Amino acid sequence: MKWIGLTLIFEGENPAMMEDLLASVFADHGISGVRIDQPDLEPEEGWGDDALPKPEFPAVTGYLPKMEGVEDRIDAIVKAASALVDAAGFCLRTQSVEIDEEDWAESWKAFFWPEKIGRRIVVKPTWRSYEPEGDDIVLKIDPGMAFGTGTHPTTSLCIRKLEELVRPGDAVLDVGTGSGILLMAAGALGAGRLVGVDNDAVAVDVAAANLSLNGFGPEKRELFVGNLADRVEGLFDLVVANILAEVVVILIPDIRRVLRPGGRVILSGIIEEKVPMVLDALTGSGFSAAESELDRGWAVCVA
Numbered sequence: 001m002k003w004i005g006l007t008l009i010f011e012g013e014n015p016a017m018m019e020d021l022l023a024s025v026f027a028d029h030g031i032s033g034v035r036i037d038q039p040d041l042e043p044e045e046g047w048g049d050d051a052l053p054k055p056e057f058p059a060v061t062g063y064l065p066k067m068e069g070v071e072d073r074i075d076a077i078v079k080a081a082s083a084l085v086d087a088a089g090f091c092l093r094t095q096s097v098e099i100d101e102e103d104w105a106e107s108w109k110a111f112f113w114p115e116k117i118g119r120r121i122v123v124k125p126t127w128r129s130y131e132p133e134g135d136d137i138v139l140k141i142d143p144g145m146a147f148g149t150g151t152h153p154t155t156s157l158c159i160r161k162l163e164e165l166v167r168p169g170d171a172v173l174d175v176g177t178g179s180g181i182l183l184m185a186a187g188a189l190g191a192g193r194l195v196g197v198d199n200d201a202v203a204v205d206v207a208a209a210n211l212s213l214n215g216f217g218p219e220k221r222e223l224f225v226g227n228l229a230d231r232v233e234g235l236f237d238l239v240v241a242n243i244l245a246e247v248v249v250i251l252i253p254d255i256r257r258v259l260r261p262g263g264r265v266i267l268s269g270i271i272e273e274k275v276p277m278v279l280d281a282l283t284g285s286g287f288s289a290a291e292s293e294l295d296r297g298w299a300v301c302v303a
């Protein structure tokens, strides 16, 4: 299959904010995996020998399958991005390139290194080595075409909350499992039942492979394609969902249906401005102790 890489190049103050906003424009149009170019980024220990050239401009690139209607999708994304960029007083240029799936699936791997995401959880790409220290929990991962390397603030916020809230033997439901990273973290932290759902069949395959790689084979997990919690049965001690504020709000009443009394919920993918909306939806559905935590403009809400 061929893909279109659509690059939104921007100039203006506070590029970090614009990166997140443009990434959320792609997400709003169903594209959750983006590449972010940060020309100002300098690693503390210098660039490795295999480093790619530095990008020239700050930019966010999303990838769309080249199929009927792709031009309309691109137009809609560029229109939404232009409105945001104009409102913030930035300048925007766009570029698009055609990419073979095979090239794209491999090229981003150069940028992904082992990283400590939580207090104990380290995410290690399958193609890198890592020497664990202290009480590290190492998760091996190949996210392939699914979202979830752990490095995005929405994922790392969830992982830190899982470290606080998972209790031994818990039944955990992960809605929008992507690469399966949150389920693997829950399993490694002692959860007893692992259930993951995603509306993207590719993500479910990727999650299955990653869970197996980390010792959570088919007998230890349930994964399926579905919309939110529609097909989920049984009761859970903890539900985690890293999607988008608007989607998470729709999901909250369903979470209540599948959550044991006293159960915990971790919701992420929420931009800072939408935290009150999610906290209100939680208290309105009977949840208590609803609170939020922020990281780089993104929030996690727990209740």
Ligand SMILES: C[S@@+](CC[C@H](N)C(=O)[O-])C[C@H]1O[C@@H](n2cnc3c(N)ncnc32)[C@H](O)[C@@H]1O
Residues within 6 Å of the ligand: 032, 146, 147, 148, 149, 150, 154, 155, 158, 175, 176, 177, 178, 179, 180, 181, 182, 197, 198, 199, 200, 203, 226, 227, 228, 242, 243, 247, 269
């Ligand atoms: C931001 S990613 C999160 C992936 C992973 N859980 C993480 O935290 O890194 C959101 C995931 O939710 C899935 N998703 C979006 N809308 C959904 C829906 N209505 N039902 C189920 N999954 C959905 C997407 O396919 C994507 O894999």
